[in-house]
Amino acid sequence: MSGVFSMFAYHFVQRAMLVGVLVSLCAALLGVSLVLKRYSMIGDGLSHVGFGALAIASAFHLAPLYVAVPVVVAAAVLLLRLRKSSRVKGDAAIAIISSSALAVGVIVVSLTSGMNTEVSSYMFGSILSLSRGDTVLSVILSLAVLALYLLLYPRLFAVTFDENFARATGTRADLYNTLLAVLTAVTVVLGMRMMGALLISSLIIFPALGAMHLAKSFRGVIACAAILAVVCFVFGMMASYVFETPSGASIVVADLIAFAFCSLVGRKN
């Protein structure tokens, strides 16, 4: 067992742990609202946009996060606008944006560096990719996401449960929907360096779904999802160290096991 804990001696592991726990928390909280509003795939769509942005940033040797965060935030706002227009339905809008962004990313990659380890780390995640500067920015942004979510909790609950009622009582539902999308965008970008573009949406969806099997109140679901997310992240990282498996995929498997457990327990009750 002491072998597992020796991993914490490495600086890059410490950084990954800190950022990972914070991002998992953000993803879990936002995930509850997104899953309930039937926006589950937004995380997936935005991560593909993130891949495109990171590919372009690396081609032009720019700091990846400083490019990806604004681009993905813009994509999130655009997605909500598209969803509102009756011509393009919600899931189709996500498919359009995500596959286009992926295509741009792939073309940029093939024209410049070609498939290399850096690109592969964007797709499947790598805990080695977090620099010191990235860590500081990630910690600040994820704390901001957490703070906003908790401070606006009553309003976000109302908008999630019943948008029409919230609107009728004078709440600016569009503002809060946009805020949710922007916070999700930031979380996705922060998480995808570690989890990978293809796996990040699991951080958003699994803890929320698992928690819904266990808790009876919204507050309970939020708390449960937060705990599940952090526990799964830590166990996933440890497993990845012990079995030498990729970190992102290991975390997803930990989430999957926890979800299966929750649904079994939930069914029994």
Place this chain on the structure above:
Amino acid sequence: MAILTCENASFSYDGKTVLENVSFSIKAGDYLCVVGENGSGKSTLIKGLLSLKAPAGGRITLGDGLKKNEIGYLPQQTDIQRDFPASVREVVLSGCLNSLGGRLFYSAADRERAAMNMERMGIEELADANYQELSGGQQQRVLLARALCATRKLLLLDEPVTGLDPVAAGEMYNLIKLVNLCDNISVIMVTHDIHEAVRYATHILHLGHKQLFFGTAGEYRRSALARRFLGGGGL
């Protein structure tokens, strides 16, 4: 003094008029039922009254100090809500949203108001129960308690008994009438159930893309339109 007046209001979607020439007003304590066939513009009118949709013409004005965000609204339930993990207390408390103002969290007074409205609806024992596990009738009571948290003057109910069994529907009608009589809260209710409408309401508004009738329930019962609609001669 009228708390809500609609003057020659019309509504359109994409330039196509769906409802026109609607003129009525309701006073404190009135109970107005909006009836008409599917697609006659009932839901559109509700959206207009809640300022969720701007009228294409005419005016809707509120009086007697009623503010736009102080209308207690009971919407038709959506699928999302049916499997939403929330406790009854959380749902009812969210009705106090409009009294938050600039505050971030609900106050003790808000919580008290929510508790009082749960008691009025006879659901105080369900406060910690999961909303999605309640029966249809209980869910509607929760939503009515929430609507009461949002208003002291006017309730707007969109088909509140749809999907309820006859007993639960009867209880719901009685609760609404009770709130109307005891608290002097005006009610505007959209309903399919014209027999119950003329039984409980003081006024009837009959729509069919335009205003076909507006007047007291007694006048409506004697009208030719009602005789046809109530099933006297059949349609």
